[in-house]
Amino acid sequence: MPIPDIEQWPRGAAPDFKDPSKTFLISFWSSAITPARECLTQLSKFADEYRDQGLIVVAVTEEPAGGILPLLDSPKYKEGIRFAIGCDPDRSTYRQFMSESWQNTLPTAFLAQAGKIVWIGNPRNAQDVLAAVFAGKWTPEGRKEMYEQGAAATKRFMEFEKNLNILIDRRQWDAALEVITEMEKDPNKSLAREGRLLRVSILQQAGKTSEALELCDSLVAKTNDWEVASEVAKMLASPLFQKPDLARATIAALRGISLSKKQEALAYVALAEVQMRAGQRDLAINTFEKSLILAVSSEIDLIQDRLAEVRTPPSVQPPTSNPATP
Secondary structure, X not given: OOOOOOOEEEEOOOOOOOOOOOEEEEXXXXXXXXXXXXXXHHHHHHHHHHHHHOEEEEEEEOOOHHHHXXXXXXXXXXXXXXXXXXXXXXXXXXXXXXXXXXXXXXXEEEEEEOOEEEEEEOHHHOHHHHHHHHOOOOOHHHHHHHHHHHHHHXXXXXXXXXXXXXXXXXXXXXXXXXXXXXXXXXXXXXXXXXXXXXXXXXXXXXXXXXHHHHHHXXXXXXXOOHHHHHHHHXXXXXXXXXXXXXXXXXHHHHHHHHHOOOOOHHHHHHXXXXXXXXXXXXXXXXXXXXXXXXXXXXXXXXXXXXXXXXXXXXXXXXXXXXOOOO
């Protein structure tokens, strides 16, 4: 791996790039390119998740430090960036990495272990790569196994979904719960998580509200995944529950925000939906507006559309009078 020669560090300090015990994820970005800018919060997640395993995350831009400080000090990024950012205005490091590997798209990340670059790609796609690298499975055989496991998990999910839809249509709740149990045992973490969330819905549809609420409490208390807590909050505040437990929903939504380190727009959206169900329209508007500050481009339209709906007071229809009878 080339040794980056960077003197300006507006956030964090220069790591020891020669340390053989560390794994480096070096991502090239620009504040002028939206996808590259939005990847910064994703890089923070990687830094948090793999820091104890020796991952060092660095983001490099060719912009001078003074040009990006306003962005770094903005509400979205001030606490959302938890790794070092270096400035490369003479583009020497860019040439070492990007030009030498024929890369010209931002963002592009380089993953290096034991002094060798083992992966190049969009940092948004680095999660599975990092998991494989730190599990010692980033080999040709390991990569093939990852692909096959992903394809098999997709096939299993489609089969689960098909069976569940049939059983739900027939209102065969016990059989549906048996399918859910199989999902929860699935080795694929995403599939198992989906099964746990679906169990809440099935229990409620089966009229087992107490069990559904107990499961919600358990999921929120035990999870380290902000998406799980936020999904539970939305379910608790949704028409799924005829008498929504808004106190529980609020606890779940706040837990989601906390687990997201207050950096995920959709965690705030979940809280806003709970506030709307509680009749706290003004508070919900404020929460939706806060979520927009954190939103990435793929989330902005969705949140703006929902905010427009919330801001529009429900129309009051005049009572319909009975037509006069001759």
